[in-house]
Amino acid sequence: MSIAREEAPLTPRQRTILDELGRRGFLSTADLAGTFDVSDMTVRRDTRALSKLGLVKVVHGGVSAVEGHGQNADFAARAREDADAKQRVAKACVDLVADRDAIILDAGTTTYQIAQELPTSFMGTIITHSAPAIQRCLQLTSARTICLGGELLLDSQAFNGPMTVSAAQGLRAKTAFIGVSGIHDEAFYIERDVERATKLALMASAEQVVVVATHQKMLRYALAKLAVFDAVDILVTDAPPPQEIEAALKAADVKLIVAA
Amino acid sequence: MSIAREEAPLTPRQRTILDELGRRGFLSTADLAGTFDVSDMTVRRDTRALSKLGLVKVVHGGVSAVEGHGQNADFAARAREDADAKQRVAKACVDLVADRDAIILDAGTTTYQIAQELPTSFMGTIITHSAPAIQRCLQLTSARTICLGGELLLDSQAFNGPMTVSAAQGLRAKTAFIGVSGIHDEAFYIERDVERATKLALMASAEQVVVVATHQKMLRYALAKLAVFDAVDILVTDAPPPQEIEAALKAADVKLIVAA
DNA sequence: TAAGATTGTGTTGGAATTACAACACTTTGC
DNA sequence: GCAAAGTGTTGTAATTCCAACACAATCTTA
Structure with a gap:
């Protein structure tokens, strides 16, 4: 009552x-x-x-x-934007993964595509704080999935906050796939400041940091600066980046992968 | 490759x-x-x-x-068993919740129904380690959702393990809704031993512990003993329980709610 | 209490949509 | 140049839709 x-x-x-x-x-x-x-x-x-x-x-x-319920629609809509580019990037990322690896999947629609592209036979470990990615992991019967808890943010559909950060700090993975909103001036930018701590914790817990970004993110700023190029090992994108970015990547020793 | x-x-x-x-x-x-x-x-x-x-x-x-992918089908199938009874129990549970309460939802199909029955206007806090419940929480735009991380168990579709327990220990809620597999001998029983620690942690973090169980669970044992009646405040079910259980509940001062 | 209104449901026939087999065409690879 | 695979078109069969009407149960009101 x-x-x-x-x-x-x-x-x-x-x-x-x-x-x-x-x-x-x-x-x-x-x-x-x-x-x-x-x-x-x-x-x-x-x-x-x-x-x-x-x-x-x-x-x-x-x-x-109908998918237009709650904030849910936003994520689905964003996932459809440049879906082709995201899928190509995701496939290239899956190619970086071996069958027993432990990988970290950040929140975001591009990283979500990585979860989608992982074969159902994948036998490694997936660490993530993204609710849609976890949904996908329910299909992966051979994989081990570890969820980083925290407070659910509806716009990113991921868990965040101190709980997420401390959960991430207790783990160790081979590769972390991180999403960003903009790339400019030898640095990566993100939309939501609250996600900064989480992303940094994810990056610190992996041997190898891979940033995923479709070409739309090039030469764009966003609200918060996440990290400089030096903090990243590989950038996966879907089209050759502008010269200035390519040069800066090379200077920072970031490997560039352009997905076919 | x-x-x-x-x-x-x-x-x-x-x-x-x-x-x-x-x-x-x-x-x-x-x-x-x-x-x-x-x-x-x-x-x-x-x-x-x-x-x-x-x-x-x-x-x-x-x-x-087709829903026959992964372990996913199991949960969906179990959710359909005695769906009426579960729905009635869930509605009775929602009636125990006020609009600004913080509630804990355990894993399981009956507790999942509680998430389904919560009105989309609910403005309280939901703490859970159940993946399906979190999926539902994405629709609740006014509520706050906190996910207890951990390792994903495919059969219960919930997170479990030390991470889950320690995450639960750091929180405090008004009411915890706990699912069980059997009720017998003044105690509650569950199927999976690994879930015992998590359930106990959830119970310890709430002022009020509510056990939900449809009448099929009465006079049934399961693998592991979870807790005796004394540890619980309210039992919500869908039919009057056998006399011996009803008497034991009264002796342990457990309030009995039979959903219409 | 009885008559009328309301709501929910089943049935019917024709209109609209979809399915599918068969055949013709284009592209690809050898 | 030929075989194989993939695709489009056509006419017909099968399914679904829906408006209109009929019937039953419930609720109102005099």
Whole structure:
């Protein structure tokens, strides 16, 4: 009784549909009619009502979950931007990983693609504070996944704060894949200052630090300075960077990998 | 080059379809045809090939993600068992929560239902080590979510181990909702011994300990003994328990809540 | 209490959408 | 130049959608 429930006009059947949809992503009209033992028409009326409330998307043959819930939509939308470039970068990163390695995955959409590109047979260890990456790790039955806890930030969909930092400090990995928002003046920049401590802790816990950044990040500043080039071993991107950056990378002895 | 990719005979387009499907759950044939700028027939040939490999499910109108990947299916299947009972228990638990409370959610399908039943307007704090619960928390834009890190166990889909325990010890909440596998002889039992330390730490960090258990758990043993009745304040279930349990609960001063 | 209104549901037929087999065309590699 | 693989097109079959109407259960109101 303590909490007011805002979803007043939903029948039990509609709530069940929403619930299942959250788990399955798609439900066919015929299946639903069978499950509830009602006619197709009744199911259609339910789904149409839910669709009118923006809770589901009606498609030919059934209903599909709508991804526009909470901050969740932002991340999904960002993941789709330059998806090709991110995928190419991610594939090149996976090529840097051997089968028993322990790797660290930072938050962000590009690093998330690395998790997606990891083969399901991967037998190493994944250390991450990214909620979407963990979701992906549930599919990797041979891998070991270690989550760095902390407070959930909705915009980055990752855990952060002192808990995350201290959890990272207790671990050691071979390679850390770090995402950045901008590259300029021999340094890497990030959007959220609160993530700085976490990223630095991740970098300190790995033998080898790999920064991933699509070409859109080149010659761009962002709010906070993360680290200078010297702190990084490899930069993986999807197009040859501007000359000034390439020269600075070479001067700082950062290996450059341009994904095909 | 380091990792062998087992999915050999997949075209780039098919891989992209799989990839998107992992995020969206459903894709319509027409949409896919538009996205790749190919004919419906070509898309259908792709989806049929993927379906033959068991990677997707073809439905009238498009393709749907198949949930039989990884251990993931187990949890989803268990969540569906006695779903009604779990939902009733979960609703009763939500009624114990006030809007600014900090609550602890243990791993398990019943506690997961609590996360599902929490209104999206909930403005308190959720502390959990359950991956599905965290997934749900991404929708709760007003709440604060704290993840207890640790090693991911695929069968319980939760984080566990020393990291989890020490993370829990540093926190304090009003109510902890704990799942159990059996109730017998004035004690609560659980399936996995490794979870014992985590559950005890969660219980120690809350003012009030609530155990959730559907009636199927009554008079059942499980592998490990978690705690005696005295360590718990409230038991929420969905049907009146056997007399011997009810008497023992009363003797141990455990409040019994039977959800309607 | 009875009549009327409201809500939820099932049925029907035709309209709209999708599926699929068969064939023709283009590209690729040898 | 030929075989193989991939793709587009066409017409037809199968499925789904939906508006309209009929029926039952519940709730209102006189």
